[in-house]
Amino acid sequence: MLRLAKSPSLAFPLMISQKMEAVVSGKKRIVNLDLSSRLLSEPLIPGLSDDVAKLCLALVPRSSLPSMGRICKKWRYVVQSKEFITVRRLAGMPEEWLYVLTMDAGGKESHWEVIDCLGHKLSSLPPMPGPVKTGFKVVVVDGKLLVIAGCAMISGSHVASSDVYQFDTCLNSWSRLADLKEARYDFACAEVNGLVYVVGGHGGDGESLSSSEVYDPETGVWTFIQSLRRRDGDVSLAASTGSSM
Known part of the structure; x- marks a missing residue:
């Protein structure tokens, strides 16, 4: 509220x-x-x-x-x-907003809109950098939106992406962060204790991935962590209030 x-x-x-x-x-x-x-x-x-x-x-x-x-x-x-x-x-001024990603009727363009907690549309965000993608994930870290990886249509082919973009909700601006170690889409993603985890998904050739990575906003670096025991493109993450997923 x-x-x-x-x-x-x-x-x-x-x-x-x-x-x-x-x-x-x-x-x-x-x-x-x-x-x-x-x-x-x-x-x-x-x-x-x-x-x-x-x-x-x-x-x-x-x-x-x-x-x-x-x-x-x-x-x-x-x-x-x-x-x-x-x-x-x-100070009693959190002013929580909801950020909604919408697509046009043709599915070729997307844009973010901002809605306050009373349901009033406030504005649209500046255009998100990079090509239109599907299969990406969004997490919130320290009041900033991170849009991670995904799959883009480039020259008629589906291309897995390793791009990571950050939207600063206070400054209303986009910036690019360090790329993932491995391009992927339709993966699992969660924020736990200020760190961002990505697990599994599909790679550049559509193959299932077992690799996992973690991002530390303090250092701005992605690091490989222990992989899944088997390749699985369909994996989900659930974050708890503790230190585990």
Whole structure:
């Protein structure tokens, strides 16, 4: 259910600042962004501590986050971060949206649409890079959509893909991530504890695959893991709340 924060009082940032201290002042992850030490030392909002400034930025409506990310590099860094999602949740501003992939009548073009939790269509996403594909998978990691692999029709032939694209839901933009080690489609896929697993599926010649891979968003690298005991193109994954699938 969509939770809307009531108009906050001036004391609101102070009311939850202690709760946020472990989040915004704890260990910092190394993020692959080109930020100089001078830029990192500059305040987010002059006159405010960065902890309080992050709480202020977290109260900005989600629809305005792409514009906020264009203000300066440091604001963009904050909006892209996993920490910012946590800050917004604790501030009562999760604003959960539903992303729906639709196809045209001829099945030749597709586009993503955004719907809020009240069922209102908000907008369409920028076109997804690459050719139209089937048999791909979509997972959500740290508030970002990952569209993984699939099968495309190229020059009249079905071609398995290893492409991986990421949509940043805060910045409203697509980027390309590292390719899978092995092209595949109609595979099983799940996110567990921040890692993305792909298992089985079909390869370039339509053959069943037994290989499995895992993606770590922290390093941006796909790694082969233990394969299935037998080749099986029809495999499913179910993620649990623990550490196993």
